[in-house]
Amino acid sequence: MHDSVYEIAGDPRVAKFLRTSLTALANGSDPLLQELAEGVLSGQVNLREAVASDAYGEALSSAFERFSAYYDQLDDDEKQRLTSEAAQQLDDLLDERHPKP
Template identity: 45%
Template sequence: MDDIDDIAGGDEHRAGALRTALDQLRHSPNPVLREMAAAVQNGELGLREAVASNTYGNELAQPFRTFWQTYQEMAPDERDRLTEHDQN
């Protein structure tokens, strides 16, 4: 079992989603994320190790920080519409 399968807990759907995310990151405009994704896919770096590292972890977290700041600035009805859209 590789690192991705272990993280996914043996769930093939989750493992596939992680592999798809790595494929997308490998084609990212961000060179640091491209490097990280390539290293994970080539077996040179474990996914857990990548996420825990300062360099890659910070790069991966930045889009979430941007989302979270935007989300917090939203009015409650905007947040509700966002989650309603996700449930459909």
């Protein structure tokens, strides 16, 4: 995986989660996002530069817009449940438990 992922993540749990997310994109149906993910995973593409490039901008923007529309329609309880679930998944990725804030 390209070193830029570790620099962006700053936390080993987040880096591992990014790897999992990039793997899902590499196996997904969007050819541009597959290309981006495969390049980052192979170490050939800098994630920060790829995300900022015009080549992937439209595909990323579309994906973020879909997520934002989904997230905006959730009520506060559902948002909190998903936040807790995401924290648990991050812990599970490294098979360690961290105290909850």
